[in-house]
Amino acid sequence: MMKRILTGILLLSVALLVLGACSNDSSKGNTEKENKGDLVATVDGEGISKQQYEKELEVMKATYEQQGMPADQMDKKQKEELEKSVLEQMINAELLLQIAEKDGISIEDKEVDAELEKIKANFEDEKQFEEALKKNEMTEKELKSQLKKQLTVNKYLDSKIGKIEATDEEIKVNYDQYKEIVKGQEQEPEELEKVKAQLEQQIIAEKENEKISKLVEKLRKENEDKIKIIEA
Structure with missing residues (x-):
């Protein structure tokens, strides 16, 4: 599901992102007046650094390229929309984290450790895991910090969305x-029982994402006065 934590190398590539991730710890405590040139936005006084934004933008560009849409082939409008989208995601992530914490959501260290072990299980050994961290310019401590933030947001979203079924x-x-799509490709569709679980998860994910989008939209409207985008 979209809000669930991604595992393995993919997580290490996008741990800096939202539904993915929140603003970098190094920006915490920055206000609009402090190091303004290093910030792209503030959420209730908490800064989103330019460095973090640029990292996330590069990750998103790489994702688009994997989908056959390289950034160097985008026109000016498409690039601007991508840049705006990344910044909006970062703002939404920081807002969700702050609201979750104010709502009393807390995560125990053992929960973070359990998620970390799931990630490590995707690697052959500790050395490969450490190499992946190094490649993504992250330490294990930073990854655990990101995991704690994501778990905090996940728990908050679960409390607001409730159980969803198909x-x-x-x-x-x-x-x-x-069946129509598969037949159009001149292939034989699988029996319902073989794809039922996959279809069920797809429906639940779509419903979940719709509820999350509406919740984020509501929270943005209620907190818009606390959000400031800093022009370059």
Whole structure:
């Protein structure tokens, strides 16, 4: 699901991102007046650093390139939209983290350690894990800090969204759509029972993302006066 923590190398590449991630610890405590040239935005006085923003932008560009949309082939408008999207995601992530903490959401060290072990399990050994960290210019301590933030936001979102389920009718509708697509590709569709779990997760993820989007939109409207974008 979109809000769940990504594992393995992918997480190490996007741990700096939102639904992915929150602003860098080094920016904490910065206000709009302090080091203004080093900030791209503040959320209730907490700074989002230019360095962190540029890192996240590069990660997003790499993601687009993997999808066959390299940044160097984007026109000016597309690049501006991408840059704006990354900044908005960072602002939303910082806002969610602050609200979650004010709401009393807390994460124990053992929860962070459990998530870290899941990530390490995707690597052959400790050395490969450490090499991945080095490649992404992160320390294990920084990764754990990001994991704690993401877990905090996840727990807050879970408390607000509640349990989401997919009905049999919704699964059937999605299965019928799947069959049409597969038949259009002149292939034989799988039986419903073989793809039911996948279709169910897809429906739940879509519902979850829709609720999260509405919640974030509501929170942004309620806290817009606390958000300041700093022009270069």
